[in-house]
Amino acid sequence: MIKFKPIALMLALGAFYCQGAFASQVTLYGKIDEGLLVGKTRHGDATFQVKSSFTTGSRWGIKGVEDLGNGLKVGFILEQGYSVDDGAAGDPDLAFNRESALYVDGGFGRLTFGRLGTLGFAQSTGILRGAIFGVTHGASGWASGTTSLHFSRVDNAVAYKTPSFGGVTLHAMYSNGTNTDDSKNKWSKNNHYYGLGALYSSKTLSGSVIFETIDYKSLTGNTKHPLYHVTMGGWWQVGIFRPMAIYQYQWGENRYKQHAAQIGSQIKLGGGTAKLGFKYVTRKIDGTASKIEGEKKGNLWNVGAGYEYPLSKRTKVYGFAGYTDGGKGWGKGKNLTTTNLNGYQIAVGMVHDF
Template identity: 25%
Template sequence: MKKRLVAAAVMAAVSGIAHAQSSVTLYGIIDDGLLFSTNSKGGHLYSLSSSILQGSRWGLRGSEDLGGGLKAIFVLESGFDPNTGKLAQGGLGFGRQAFVGLAGKYGSLALGRQYDLVVDYVGILGVARQWGGIISAHPGDIDNFNNAYRVNNAIKYTSANYVGLTFGGLYSLGGLAGDLTRNQIYSFGARYTNGPLELGAGYLNARNPNVSFFGNSTSGAIATNVSNVTSPVYSGYGSANTYQVIAAGGAYTFGSATLGATYSNIRFLNLGSSYASAFAGQSVTFNSAELNFRYQLTPALLVGAAYHYTKGGDIDGQTGATYQQGQVGVDYFLSKRTDVYLIGVYQHASGNAVETNSKGVDVVVPAVAAINNLTPSSNQNQAALRVGIRHKF
């Protein structure tokens, strides 16, 4: 009898140790509120909308200690709309992230659906990822700072922290037999933090982006005849052979204030490669710059302001589009997990953009204002106001 009691005690102890070596965490965010926008296709829009300051989500994050400083890791993360209950990211079950890998003293290696390194190292320095939300992203989130697009079939390495320096690289397999380069995506970047200073740089290159990146698939059709980009800012450039982003940014904190800036160079190379285009063989370059500021008035109250300027290159002899946007915000924390916020955005567009008309032909048209994730304006101006609440669990 005593032996049985001792054995049971040993088994319980061993079980406790095993349990301590593994962990799974359920987490999430619910973001909801009222949104007002002017001139959405000519009319004002009032709506109850989710995922403005941050995307509403739930997820599972886990790790298992394998010994010797090595552990297995995984993340499964799903976006959703609390107003309707539907899945986000086009209805994917785990559309935000889904990966498994190993982590140790030299960093981590993960496989699955993941973020590119522009998102990881430069996007976090932009106003949209701080207090401005999705409507404060650069027009159409053209540089993916706000993570409009994820990378499927990705192999990603992230280094350990070496005295404030972290770096990484990502490669996405194209998944097409007989052509290793079609649909491939690769990205790399680095981040450096030292006291009040933070710096970041990143690079992203997506081949056949209409399918592999904008279309959210690397196993779909080799070519389609419709752009998978919905924003009028660059929907006319979905036929490009290559989408490329070079980005850098920095921030410096002095007391309760933080001043930051970002820059991105975005190129759509060799139009007409993915599907027929009236501008076949041409390439278009956008340059986008942002200056942002935030001030922590009290531990619970943050205010911010930002301005960004995006300039598109000329196309077919026509002056490219220019977008100027300003935003202000206030965020008040009721607790560590719950805050209420107010965001105001105004955008002005000028010049010309490219869109696909009803006959499927790319044409040059006057650029219209298009605040990110909202119904585009019918003219050059648009404004939006958001009042919302966010809860983290």
């Protein structure tokens, strides 16, 4: 049986693109990241993968903006992730799983609605600064899921950004139910995201401070408690060097208290960019939260190094190597066999922008 839904979607987007080109600025864009990844854990076998999205999320999307005059603009972003390996969508239940946003720009700032990346994550609304490898690159990335350093994307969201005051913008975000399912509940039973942040940007310096929480009202028992993040980080361009640093404190009742930090630098070298970073995480279990390997405390460290070389304005090749040591409470036991906790990763690949 022919599945008409994806075909109809593509035809609709094509028609929209052709018609929209006359009414507003509409762009079809994307990234393709494909590489080879070798990994080995302390208690596991060596693995070899053809890996999509190791250094940047493979995606395609359309975005546009219409000038309404008097300094007022309306724009949108519709973006879908996918795997280059097999063409699979990032989430087959969502047409635009990475971002689906409508915004209004004016002298008052920018107001955005939709499925958005949180302030401490990525996408057009993210203001995270100081993470050497961004939110990718396996365990070296700031968004390593095993250490819960981020709230990623939320549905039913509203975000506001002020105009720039001397390079500083203030940011606020709220999600009325962090996913589509819990938004159908009574308000008091939804998970809600709240975020506040400040970002400073100039040609040689950028930094941000972010407070975030999810209240987890949809959960039950001892897990029905908020989790809080305070994150601060930035970079400073000094000639060919860009030193970077980021720190986060995370806490919540019946969850844990966690400190995480990463330092490193990007360096212009041989026509490309070299990256080197070191990350350390330490966690203390609070109350009845799930213990790691039976321990009340845990710590891990990670070191990563990478190099990117541009073949053209749109295409670059990369190499990467990283190692993570789980330390006490993480990765020492034989049940943990993920390289995010205890092992090494080596990757080579290519990224093409269109």
